[in-house]
Amino acid sequence: MTPPIETIYRRESRRVLATLIRLLGDFDLAEEALHEAFLVAMQRWEHDGVPSNPRAWLVSTGRFKAIDRLRRQARFTPLLQAQADALAAADWDDEDVEDDRLRLIFTCCHPALAADAQVPLTLREICDLTTEEIARAFLVPPATIAQRIVRAKGKIREAKIPYQVPSLAELPERLDSVLRVIYLVFNEGYSASMGADLTRDDLTREAIRLGRLLLELLPEPEVMGLLALMLLHESRRPARTSAGGELVLLDEQDRALWDASLIAEGCALVEQALTTRRFGPYGLQAAIAAVHAEAPSAEHTDWPQIVGLYDVLLRTVPSPVIELNRAVALAMRDGPLAGLQQVEAILARGELLDYHLAHSARGEFCRQLGRLDEARLAYEKALSLTRQTPEKHFLARRLASLTPI
Amino acid sequence: MKYLCLIYSNEQVLHTAPDSPADPECFAYAQSVQKSGRMLAAEPLESVSTATTVRMRNGKLSITDGPFAETKEQLAGFYLIEARDLNEALQVAGGIPAARVGSVEVRPVRQLNL
Numbered sequence: 228m229t230p231p232i233e234t235i236y237r238r239e240s241r242r243v244l245a246t247l248i249r250l251l252g253d254f255d256l257a258e259e260a261l262h263e264a265f266l267v268a269m270q271r272w273e274h275d276g277v278p279s280n281p282r283a284w285l286v287s288t289g290r291f292k293a294i295d296r297l298r299r300q301a302r303f304t305p306l307l308q309a310q311a312d313a314l315a316a317a318d319w320d321d322e323d324v325e326d327d328r329l330r331l332i333f334t335c336c337h338p339a340l341a342a343d344a345q346v347p348l349t350l351r352e353i354c355d356l357t358t359e360e361i362a363r364a365f366l367v368p369p370a371t372i373a374q375r376i377v378r379a380k381g382k383i384r385e386a387k388i389p390y391q392v393p394s395l396a397e398l399p400e401r402l403d404s405v406l407r408v409i410y411l412v413f414n415e416g417y418s419a420s421m422g423a424d425l426t427r428d429d430l431t432r433e434a435i436r437l438g439r440l441l442l443e444l445l446p447e448p449e450v451m452g453l454l455a456l457m458l459l460h461e462s463r464r465p466a467r468t469s470a471g472g473e474l475v476l477l478d479e480q481d482r483a484l485w486d487a488s489l490i491a492e493g494c495a496l497v498e499q500a501l502t503t504r505r506f507g508p509y510g511l512q513a514a515i516a517a518v519h520a521e522a523p524s525a526e527h528t529d530w531p532q533i534v535g536l537y538d539v540l541l542r543t544v545p546s547p548v549i550e551l552n553r554a555v556a557l558a559m560r561d562g563p564l565a566g567l568q569q570v571e572a573i574l575a576r577g578e579l580l581d582y583h584l585a586h587s588a589r590g591e592f593c594r595q596l597g598r599l600d601e602a603r604l605a606y607e608k609a610l611s612l613t614r615q616t617p618e619k620h621f622l623a624r625r626l627a628s629l630t631p632i
Numbered sequence: 633m634k635y636l637c638l639i640y641s642n643e644q645v646l647h648t649a650p651d652s653p654a655d656p657e658c659f660a661y662a663q664s665v666q667k668s669g670r671m672l673a674a675e676p677l678e679s680v681s682t683a684t685t686v687r688m689r690n691g692k693l694s695i696t697d698g699p700f701a702e703t704k705e706q707l708a709g710f711y712l713i714e715a716r717d718l719n720e721a722l723q724v725a726g727g728i729p730a731a732r733v734g735s736v737e738v739r740p741v742r743q744l745n746l
Contacts, residue, residue, distance in 0.1 A: 339718060386740045387633050389717035397719070 232269055235281050240265070241355060243285045245327035248334075249390050250286070251293050251314065254352070254380045259296070260289035267292070290314070328353075329444045330390045332437075336405040337388050344379035345408045346415075347372050353440075354433045364430050365415065402445075406453050406509060409437045413457050417464075431461055448503040452510030455496035459516035462489035473624075474617040478525030490520045511540040530560040547578040551585055558592060567592035583612035587622060599629050634672065634741035635721040637711040641734025643679055646708055653729030661729055665713065670724060676709035705734060712741075 240261065247257035264285045278284040297311035335349040347365075350356040358376065362369040382388065393401040416430025438454035466480035497517045500510040515536045522528035537553035550573055558566025570589045579585035590605030603626060610622040646652060658676065665671045683699045699706065708730060715721040718738070725736040 339722070385742075386738075387717045389719050391719070393719070 231277055232265070232272060235268075235277070236265060239282045239285060241331075241353060242328060243282060243289065244352065245331040246286050247289050247293070248331060249327050250290055250317070252390070253384060256293050256296075257289075260293040261285075263292040264289035325444060326392060328440065329392050332405055332441065332444075333392055333401060334383065334388060334390050336401075336408045337383075338401070338404045339386065339388055340379045340382060341375065344375040345404070346411055347375050348379045349408050349437070350412065350433065351376055353437065356433065360429070402447060402449065405441065406449060409434050409441070410453060410457075410509075412437065413460075417460055428464075431457070431464075435461065448500045448505045449507045449509050451496045451500040452506055452508075452513045455493040455500065455513035456509055456516055458489045458493035458496070459513060459520050462486040462493065462520060468617065472617060474621040476621075477519065482523065485520065493517060494520065508540060508544045511536055511543065515540075525559070528559070530556055534560055547573050547576075548582070551579060551582075551588060555588055558595075563592040563595040567596065581612060583609040583618070583622075586612065587625070590625065594625070594629065603629050633715060633717065633721075635713050635715055635718075635725075636739045636741060637713065637721070637725045637728065638707060638737040638739065639709045639711075639728060639730045639734055640703075640705040640737065641708045641730060642704060643706050643708065646730065646733060649733045651732045653732065657729045661727060662711075665711065665724055665727075670713045670715055670720075672712040672714055674709070674711040677707060680706045708734060 243264065244257055244261050247260050248254055251257045251260060267288050268281075268285065272278075294311050294315050297307045297314070301308035301311060331353060332349070335352055336345050340348065347358075347361050350361050350364075351358065356364075358373045359369050362372045365372070412430050413434030416428065416432075416434060435454070435457050438450070438457055442450045442454050462485050463477070463480060465486065466482065466484035467475055469475055493513065494517045497510065497513045500506050501514060506514075515533055518529050518533050518536070533556040534553060537549060537556055541549050541553065551570065554566045554569035554573070557569055567589065570585060570592065573579055574585060574589070586605045586609035590602045590609060593599070593602035593605060606622055606626045606629070610619060610626065613619055613622065662671070662674050665674070680699045683697075685696050685698060685700050687694045687696075711724070711728065713721060713724050715724060718740070721738050721740075725731065725738045728736055730736070
């Protein structure tokens, strides 16, 4: 590719695809059309120069190519002739393109699609990651990812999942689904669920990119909240692993390594989200992250405010994991015994029994209280439950430090 | 596009749960779908204890008592609707009063390849 085409591809290919999907009503047909349009562009633009509106040119060329293709195939399947004629007769304009990207996001994250297909489909269609890249990021065979994408596209086609931005009435629920997909991508990148790498920056970068895109298209408070939350987490990344690749907990991180510009952007978004008074769980979690980000050290953190924010969060979305996080903040405010009582109450209800962080928090509180035998048992339990190498090392170090001197 | 909405529910509690709809409510909803022009057909079914299953094997008809499979939730009724797309079908399905106590499976109707 000549450099200008490469640049145009990066800037426009997803927009062109989003519009072609609307015009052609089919993902596969649109992908082929996009591919063909760029092939023609490579041949033509060399001689004729880049057209003044390359996006419109690409959409229009792709559309003609798709109509041609349908007409060629119509010799064998008469039904396609009608489809080709309908497409050829339909008008299209350039004004809807931003909406097309939003349509594509809502379609890829439609709750009627299998949960394990929403993420790969989003990464494939909106972020232009290849099946192999997605497979590598999720430690799944490429064939599995490809199959999930094919099934999802099949369902979109057969069940007629519409290519549209949901109505205002449907929006909150449908937006939840989109935010969940983006946050899943981020989390998979930020704390890889298995394997040796603690973070996989490609995925966090894609998630943040998606967050920015969504905010640009749909400036809802929870979109601000999610983007802020991701930026604030991301800001700590350089401090999160030691030179040797070991996990460093928040209170032991070198805060000078935190990325100040990401913090500034994240904090500004949190404020913006909170002033709308329509904030939700993402905005609240971002607010908690912002309190951490603005504190010079763990001791000088506004723990009462963090506990207060967790209280509001728990009322919005009751969850034992949030309760556990609140217990950690409570321990910082009122001492380890207060935290331990909360964690034990959660475990006594039979919740989080298989969650390694519940046991490692319990171990930590016991250690601080000098109850070393209990601490050891808790850390051992946590160690048996985690599959992540850096976490395993961290817990092993904690266990070793319990040996009486 | 046609969609079949299959209403599944545990028969034992379908009519006795606190949130169970009474027949007039079900009828009123069916009428509202009818008025919106989306209704093709809808019927509630008698209990699975009245079901009979037939199979044709090697030219012989076998007749057995009961549903085709024993399940925790049973088919209790259906709506066959005409909807623009899945979103519209899901809206209609979500409004079926029995969805409060059971589940409604929404299936697009396949066109025969002729």
